[in-house]
Each structure stands twice: as C-alpha cells, then as structure tokens.
Amino acid sequence: xxxxxxxxxxxxxxxxxxxxxxxxxxxxxxxxxxxxxxxxxxxxxxxxxxxxxxxxxxxxxxxxxxxxxxxxxxxxxxxxxxxxxxxxxxxxxxxxxxxxxxxxxxxxxxxxxxxxxxxxxxxxxxxxxxxxxxxxxxxxxxxxxxxxxxxxxxxxxxxxxxxxxxxxxxxxxxxxxxxxxxxxxxxxxxxxxxxxxxxxxxxxxxxxxxxxxxxxxxxxxxxxxxxxxxxxxxxxxxxxxxxxxxxxxxxxxxxxxxxxxxxx
Amino acid sequence: xxxxxxxxxxxxxxxxxxxxxxxxxxxxxxxxxxxxxxxxxxxxxxxxxxxxxxxxxxxxxxxxxxxxxxxxxxxxxxxxxxxxxxxxxxxxxxxxxxxxxxxxxxxxxxxxxxxxxxxxxxxxxxxxxxxxxxxxxxxxxxxxxxxxxxxxxxxxxxxxxxxxxxxxxxxxxxxxxxxxxxxxxxxxxxxxxxxxxxxxxxxxxxxxxxxxxxxxxxxxxxxxxxxxxxxx
Numbered sequence: 001x002x003x004x005x006x007x008x009x010x011x012x013x014x015x016x017x018x019x020x021x022x023x024x025x026x027x028x029x030x031x032x033x034x035x036x037x038x039x040x041x042x043x044x045x046x047x048x049x050x051x052x053x054x055x056x057x058x059x060x061x062x063x064x065x066x067x068x069x070x071x072x073x074x075x076x077x078x079x080x081x082x083x084x085x086x087x088x089x090x091x092x093x094x095x096x097x098x099x100x101x102x103x104x105x106x107x108x109x110x111x112x113x114x115x116x117x118x119x120x121x122x123x124x125x126x127x128x129x130x131x132x133x134x135x136x137x138x139x140x141x142x143x144x145x146x147x148x149x150x151x152x153x154x155x156x157x158x159x160x161x162x163x164x165x166x167x168x169x170x171x172x173x174x175x176x177x178x179x180x181x182x183x184x185x186x187x188x189x190x191x192x193x194x195x196x197x198x199x200x201x202x203x204x205x206x207x208x209x210x211x212x213x214x215x216x217x218x219x220x221x222x223x224x225x226x227x228x229x230x231x232x233x234x235x236x237x238x239x240x241x242x243x244x245x246x247x248x249x250x251x252x253x254x255x256x257x258x259x260x261x262x263x264x
Numbered sequence: 265x266x267x268x269x270x271x272x273x274x275x276x277x278x279x280x281x282x283x284x285x286x287x288x289x290x291x292x293x294x295x296x297x298x299x300x301x302x303x304x305x306x307x308x309x310x311x312x313x314x315x316x317x318x319x320x321x322x323x324x325x326x327x328x329x330x331x332x333x334x335x336x337x338x339x340x341x342x343x344x345x346x347x348x349x350x351x352x353x354x355x356x357x358x359x360x361x362x363x364x365x366x367x368x369x370x371x372x373x374x375x376x377x378x379x380x381x382x383x384x385x386x387x388x389x390x391x392x393x394x395x396x397x398x399x400x401x402x403x404x405x406x407x408x409x410x411x412x413x414x415x416x417x418x419x420x421x422x423x424x425x426x427x428x429x430x431x432x433x434x435x436x437x438x439x440x441x442x443x444x445x446x447x448x449x450x451x452x453x454x455x456x457x458x459x460x461x462x463x464x465x466x467x468x469x470x471x472x473x474x475x476x477x478x479x480x481x482x483x484x485x486x487x488x489x490x491x492x493x494x495x496x
Contacts, residue, residue, distance in 0.1 A: 162320060163355040167368040168345035253319055254340045
C-alpha cells in the first residue's frame, strides 16, 4: 500500500519508519495503560536509533572504502558506546560503565580477534565492521540483561544477602546465587536463537548471502557459524559481567549498596 | 580501682542518608553481660542504630569501640563474627537447619560437628530438627534457628532487631523467654531493639530511648519507663 502512495524510495523509507515508530509507541501506550511506564524510554530509543542509523548509513559507504586499520577504531568506538548504553541498566551500581566496557570488550573483542585471525570473519573492513558490530550489539544486549537481572535479584534478596554478611561471609559470596541466576537469564535469548535457527528464524545475513549468489549450503552453515559466535560472545560477556559486578554492589566495608528504598 | 572497660561503646555516632539525620550523636557504653533495650517510636532510628553497631551501615561521623578497639580498625568480617545479629525476619538460607547453623563457622573455615549442632539446637529448644528443611518450620521455629545460627559464631555481643515482632502472640512469648534464657545463661551482652515498652521492661537492664534519631533518655529500665509514663 505504501509503495503505491510513495513512489520515491526515500519518501517510502520515511513513511515506513513513521509507521513502525507509531506502532512501537502504540505498544508503549498500551503498556502505560497497564501501568508499565516505558513510553519515554521507547520514544527516546526510537529517536536515537533512527538518528544514529541514518548518520551511520550516510557515512558507511565512505567508511567501508577507508583503510583497513580504521576498523579497529570504529569497533572500539562501538564498544564504548555499547558499554555506555548497557551501563544504564545498572543504575545505582558504581562502576557499571567499567564493568560493561570490560565485559563487552572481553566478549565481543576476543571473539572478533580470534575469529578474524582464524579466518572465520573476513578481515576486510566491509565485512569486519558489520560482523563486529553485530557481535558488539549482541554482547551489549546480553550485558544489559545480566546487569538488570542481577540488580533486581539483589534488591529482592537484600535481607538474605545482609544476613550472610552479618554472619561474617565474604560479601561477593553472598550474591553468588544471584549472579548465577543473572548469567543464566542473560543467555536465554542466544540459546533460543540457536535452538530456533532455520525453523522460526531465517536471519537476514543468510538471505543476503543467497541473494548475492552464495551456495545455499554454505550460506546456511555460515549462518550457523554466526549464531554460534554470537552465543559464545554472549556467554563470555555475561561471565565477565556477572563476575565483576559481584564486588560492585558492596562498599569497601562490605555494606550492601543496593537496598530497596535506600538513599545513600 | 579501675572501671571495667565497656565491651561496646559508641562515640558521637551519627548517620545521615538522603539528607536526613537518621541517628544523631549517640554516645553510650554497654557493659559485659548487660542487656540494653533500644526503644522508641517508629522511625526513631532504632534499627538504623543497630545496623551501625555491626557496621552493616557506615556512620557518617563518630565510631564504635569494640573491647576498646575502634571497629574501623577491624576487618568487617571479623567484626560481624564477633557482633552477631538476629533480625525481625529470620531470613533462613534454603536447605536444612544444620546447613543454616554451619553457615557462619564455615566462613571461618570451621566445621560444626553434629554434636555441636545438636547442642545449639538443644539451647533453642529445637531438638531433633537438625535435618529439617527450613521451609517447613513455623515462624517461631524459624526465629529459634536464626538465634542458634547467630550463636554458632560465638559472638561476644548479640544484636536483636525486633526479634519477636513478626511472630504470633503465642510464639512471641516463647521466643522472648528463650532469648532471655540463652542470653542470661551465657552471660551474653545483648542490645535489643523493640518498640514494645513492656518487652523492654521484661528483657533489659537498661533502656536507651531514641526520639527522631537522638538519644532522648538512658537509664535503668524502671527509671526510663517510669519517666516516660509506661510504668506505674
């Protein structure tokens, strides 16, 4: 229907974006009616997402024609931005940005380096940057889920945690069960992605490879490779994240910082 | 003759949070084997004061001396082993009664033997419950396990935060009597927070009355309660 109304590709894109953003805001409004307030966050995320992708899209052609070494800086910049975004999920935890940076850096960074050296990811900037960005975004999502779940678990079990601390336990040990729960919860999306690969979900990368003339079997296998990498990246990110965050919810004197209703 | 050193002494103890003074300038010395009740209305800062004594919260100013030593010089874990705590809710760890009792000593690399577990349970009137899963305990039983768990660390001071206020009337009296027996038999120093003046009268040697975070009155139980019109 939109194609008939908007013959120009740019106008069509703008109309499609407006329609999808409206649907997203409608969902946020329905959530608000159920007293779940995500409308502001949704609106900001939509505006930011659109502005960012349009900006990147505008410079992507130039970027992908640049020298190969620039990919290191591009990916490093993406990692910092991902860490800043993810750290917002751990408000109230000191050093959440550093934890996110180390976790995403370890998870995505290590996978990108190892897989590029092994030849799984093509070292050319045109494939390294998109593939790297996919892994960084995946690491960011996993890290956000892990931090968010950990914070919720700690707040919900503050009494039990402080009981352990009051009995002389090492503070990080008292939050270990909640770090494990957060780790497990953060891995649910990548595990489900692996499980449903090809049945529920035929990702865009495989479609793109098929359209550009790759052999269907290789496209399928490479898609599995990509999703496996994303799983490994998520697992590593969450492992580092939940390991580092355990110490951050306590002061130097092992006092719990995250307590419901606490204003320090 | 030199006066005996108090086992625990607070000096100008103050805690502020969110721009509000929760506890302000509390100086009090607690003698060995003494039971001190911290009483006062809701929001007076009673629980906040107790949390400062084992450093679950950090004083904004002032400090606490434990057996003459500034507690900031002690490792927090060591301090908390020596200053045990029992809270309003028992917060038992999932597992059996024995596992809960062994938790504290295990943190020090010690293993509590079966006989030691039985002896602790005997003290709190819960014989034959060692292997019992904690989720099957009643409120009163859970609070007894919480007391035994605190005692397993062999603390020199025991902090009790409204230990009976979450219990039904029947269990309340039982647990209060039990705590008092255990404290007296073992000559434990005990600081008990209560909003119930009658409980303060039954349990304590002295009462510290808090109002809006400040020390309003301290003295012998009868004297303080009489002055406050709670004892005729």
